[in-house]
Amino acid sequence: MSDSLGSGGKVCPQCRRTLPFSEFHSNVRRSDGLAFYCKSCANVRSEQSRRKRGVQERRQSTEPVPPGSKWCPDCDTIKPLAEFAQTKSKASGYHSYCLPCHNARGIETNIRLHGSSREYHLRRRYGIGQAEFDELVAEQGGVCAICGGPDPQHVDHDHRTGWVRGILCFNCNGGLGQFRDSPEFLAGAITYLKGTTWQRTLIHPGVYRISSPMRGRPPSRSS
Structure with missing residues (x-):
């Protein structure tokens, strides 16, 4: 175990407090299985890094979000979860933005990147x-x-x-x-139409003969 681990907790090198193990995120890549900084300091460092990269500060709803609902930061509206697209990439299982805002962002991205x-x-x-x-x-x-x-x-x-x-x-x-792009099916359809549709055949300039279909049945009187 690392020297920063005490009998009842671990020392965070940022705030230098000895905190319970539960105040540290898990990190299987470290020997002690815990993150280097406590959760509070890790959040502060993460936000500072986002600011340096030009990422805007995370906004939060000014009103409590009831169960079964989600807040959309673009339109600043609390809506039912059914109005958010589902995704496996988010822990909540839903995209950050409601469907109208999500679609609007997609259109804006397509215009910006592709015209x-x-x-x-x-x-x-x-x-x-x-x-x-x-x-x-x-x-x-x-x-x-x-x-x-x-x-x-x-x-x-x-x-x-x-x-x-x-x-x-x-x-x-x-x-x-x-027709599933099938020349055979299309040829069969042509043969079928020729055999079931009244044909108009030119037999003399300006003179046509109407031929009855080879198969089929006439409509009933009640139709």
């Missing part, structure tokens, strides 16, 4: 930026690569390789996802 939330999303999810996105849309003539609808906004990518394939409208992008 916009859109740029951050494109970079993180697809590995391209807004400039590359605009180039792809321009190469497609400013329309959806499948249906030709104007102003497509959704990035289509290969889920196996992450390779960006084109820019699609909401419906076409969702349709590919529902």
Whole structure:
């Protein structure tokens, strides 16, 4: 045991008081299993270090925080725990800021580091930026690569390789996802539609023949 340990406690080298072992944090890396400074002095030193690094002083609620609630330092409001995002990185199990403030901080960070939330999303999810996105849309003539609808906004990518394939409208992008990017399923859907949908066939300039579907049943009279 260290010489700073007495029969009933340990001497803190900062305040030079002999205090009970319970007044020291645990530290398994030290021979005595206790922190070098007492809890009070450790807190003071920690705050001094934060000030030197430019970290603002920790704020606390001016009102008692009831059980099941938490104080948000950004909006200075006590709210139920349900209004805070959960996290395993905090001892309390919840983020420091309520959901609106937490989201606002995320947006501010994205704008500060990436220029916009859109740029951050494109970079993180697809590995391209807004400039590359605009180039792809321009190469497609400013329309959806499948249906030709104007102003497509959704990035289509290969889920196996992450390779960006084109820019699609909401419906076409969702349709590919529902068919699981399978050419076989899409071909089957085309065959199915041709066999169950009335067809308009050109038989002479300006003359069309309406062909009935090969299968299916007509709607009931009550429908």
